[in-house]
Amino acid sequence: xxxxxxxxxxxxxxxxxxxxxxxxxxxxxxxxxxxxxxxxxxxxxxxxxxxxxxxxxxxxxxxxxxxxxxxxxxxxxxxxxxxxxxxxxxxxxxxxxxxxxxxxxxxxxxxxxxxxxxxxxxxxxxxxxxxxxxxxxxxxxxxxxxxxxxxxxxxxxxxxxxxxxxxxxxxxxxxxxxxxxxxxxxxxxxxxxxxxxxxxxxxxxxxxxxxxxxxxxxxxxxxxxxxxxxxxxxxxxxxxxxxxxxxxxxxxxxxxxxxxxxxxxxxxxxxxxxxxxxxxxxxxxxxxxxxxx
Amino acid sequence: xxxxxxxxxxxxxxxxxxxxxxxxxxxxxxxxxxxxxxxxxxxxxxxxxxxxxxxxxxxxxxxxxxxxxxxxxxxxxxxxxxxxxxxxxxxxxxxxxxxxxxxxxxxxxxxxxxxxxxxxxxxxxxxxxxxxxxxxxxxxxxxxxxxxxxxxxxxxxxxxxxxxxxxxxxxxxxxxxxxxxxxxxxxxxxxxxxxxxxxxxxxxxxxxxxxxxxxxxxxxxxxxxxxxxxxxxxxxxxxxxxxxxxxxxxxxxxxxxxxxxxxxxxxxxxxxxxxxxxxxxxx
Numbered sequence: 221x222x223x224x225x226x227x228x229x230x231x232x233x234x235x236x237x238x239x240x241x242x243x244x245x246x247x248x249x250x251x252x253x254x255x256x257x258x259x260x261x262x263x264x265x266x267x268x269x270x271x272x273x274x275x276x277x278x279x280x281x282x283x284x285x286x287x288x289x290x291x292x293x294x295x296x297x298x299x300x301x302x303x304x305x306x307x308x309x310x311x312x313x314x315x316x317x318x319x320x321x322x323x324x325x326x327x328x329x330x331x332x333x334x335x336x337x338x339x340x341x342x343x344x345x346x347x348x349x350x351x352x353x354x355x356x357x358x359x360x361x362x363x364x365x366x367x368x369x370x371x372x373x374x375x376x377x378x379x380x381x382x383x384x385x386x387x388x389x390x391x392x393x394x395x396x397x398x399x400x401x402x403x404x405x406x407x408x409x410x411x412x413x414x415x416x417x418x419x420x421x422x423x424x425x426x427x428x429x430x431x432x433x434x435x436x437x438x439x440x441x442x443x444x445x446x447x448x449x450x451x452x453x454x455x456x457x458x459x460x461x462x463x464x465x466x467x468x469x470x471x472x473x474x475x476x477x478x479x480x481x482x483x484x485x486x487x488x489x490x491x492x493x494x495x496x497x498x499x500x501x502x503x504x505x506x507x508x509x510x511x512x513x
Numbered sequence: 514x515x516x517x518x519x520x521x522x523x524x525x526x527x528x529x530x531x532x533x534x535x536x537x538x539x540x541x542x543x544x545x546x547x548x549x550x551x552x553x554x555x556x557x558x559x560x561x562x563x564x565x566x567x568x569x570x571x572x573x574x575x576x577x578x579x580x581x582x583x584x585x586x587x588x589x590x591x592x593x594x595x596x597x598x599x600x601x602x603x604x605x606x607x608x609x610x611x612x613x614x615x616x617x618x619x620x621x622x623x624x625x626x627x628x629x630x631x632x633x634x635x636x637x638x639x640x641x642x643x644x645x646x647x648x649x650x651x652x653x654x655x656x657x658x659x660x661x662x663x664x665x666x667x668x669x670x671x672x673x674x675x676x677x678x679x680x681x682x683x684x685x686x687x688x689x690x691x692x693x694x695x696x697x698x699x700x701x702x703x704x705x706x707x708x709x710x711x712x713x714x715x716x717x718x719x720x721x722x723x724x725x726x727x728x729x730x731x732x733x734x735x736x737x738x739x740x741x742x743x744x745x746x747x748x749x750x751x752x753x754x755x756x757x758x759x760x761x762x763x764x765x766x767x768x769x770x771x772x773x774x775x776x777x778x779x780x781x782x783x784x785x786x787x788x789x790x791x792x793x794x795x796x
Contacts, residue, residue: 313534338770344544
């Protein structure tokens with residue numbers, strides 16, 4: 221090996237590193253610092269006071285924050301499980317069945333996950349629209365008009381409308397990830413199962429799921445953090461957190477506090493709290509699936 | 514006889530499976546197709562029956578979207594941001610990925626660890642500090658500044674992926690070129706970049722797609738109507754039209770956002786799907 225070209229290495233690494241520090245690490249440190257201050261639009265920087273954990277303590281007396289936390293936890297409990305369940309079944313069908321048009325299904329099912337989330341949010345608002353919506357129209361055709369309602373305007377259903385949109389756009393994405401993982405299982409395993417007389421359902425539950433344990437652990441973590449993150453855009457576009465906070469989520473509430481009310485300190489405490497949840501969950505799920513990568 | 518029975522059974526299960534898959538195809542497509550059909554309808558047609566087909570394929574909504582609803586300017590802004598951000602991303606990320614893959618130097622391990630850790634850091638968490646920072650240097654409502662921020666946000670995933678890709682490439686070509694007296698810079702541009710084409714295509718496509726769809730940062734960093742990108746402009750239009758019930762232009766706008774996405778998807782499917790395995794795109 222030739223001598224290390226120091227100048228070349230420096231020219232290649234320093235610009236990218238410098239930009240990373242300016243636009244990623246510095247804002248991150250600033251976020252942590254702001255979360256310990258009472259900064260607002262009027263008192264950023266030297267005028268703000270260091271209040272240590274006050275913002276974090278206040279959070280748990282703030283009813284709207286608790287509502288946003290509960291909503292986020294509800295989404296995290298429901299969305300990843302349903303998303304992964306369907307994506308695994310579709311991945312199984314795409315790899316194991318003999319349907320000729322398999323690649324067509326893959327093309328269609330994956331498409332929603334590359335659609336702009338703004339578009340997803342608006343299109344699904346029309347699905348749930350009270351007067352012109354697809355869902356209410358469907359209920360009418362099925363003679364179930366009594367179930368019709370203003371889905372996004374009702375505090376009982378608004379959050380679940382966001383969940384539906386989240387699941388719809390994520391299934392195809394995880395399906396593709398699981399297809400790649402199932403392709404990695406040797407076909408001999410399935411052949412052996414077939415010789416033992418296993419049918420497709422048994423193959424799915426007794427071969428595919430156990431063999432993909434590690435992959436599912438990873439996709440589950442990705443789906444959890446995706447739910448926290450993507451629910452911001454959908455909640456903001458579809459309902460703006462309404463009615464009365466019934467469909468607000470943590471990052472959406474952070475945005476409201478930070479950009480609408482200009483409570484930068486408090487908003488950053490919420491952001492750090494949310495980030496902590498995401499990191500802790502990732503660590504726990506990794507430990508549970510025994511993945512030691 | 515037994516074989517015949519099994520055949521009937523397998524054909525029947527195939528049909529059931531097919532029906533289920535077609536049902537889900539409809540669930541995945543219907544909202545988008547309904548949107549497409551609505552974009553060709555006049556407002557009266559839409560309001561009288563949102564489920565009937567339009568009487569004619571009229572493009573009035575698209576013209577209204579482009580001219581009255583500012584869609585043309587949003588479109589131009591989005592194209593500018595996507596192109597600039599993608600160029601900046603490759604310009605900065607390719608050299609550092611190459612150096613990290615080929616040389617061990619003081620801090621090289623730390624740099625890789627930092628980028629790996631940052632893959633999970635989403636822009637939404639730091640959008641307010643970024644807003645304050647850009648405000649302080651008077652760079653709000655600046656499309657070039659937004660492009661640079663977009664590029665940096667994509668560094669961790671891109672560098673991580675390219676670093677992995679380059680590490681698997683054999684280094685013989687580079688050494689042969691070095692013996693021939695090629696400079697390091699020439700080796701990078703003439704040999705490594707062409708060899709990396711599949712990896713670069715994948716990360717470029719994922720990044721461009723992400724930039725085109727990006728919402729949280731643009732929402733915070735662009736407030737001037739004339740500077741808005743498509744996702745922000747559309748969300749705004751939706752807010753306004755909720756009360757004006759003039760939906761035509763909005764439906765057309767939604768389709769306008771989707772057209773480039775669909776074109777990239779149809780041509781670059783292979784690279785995109787490869788990238789998913791590596792954990793790219795949104796999330």
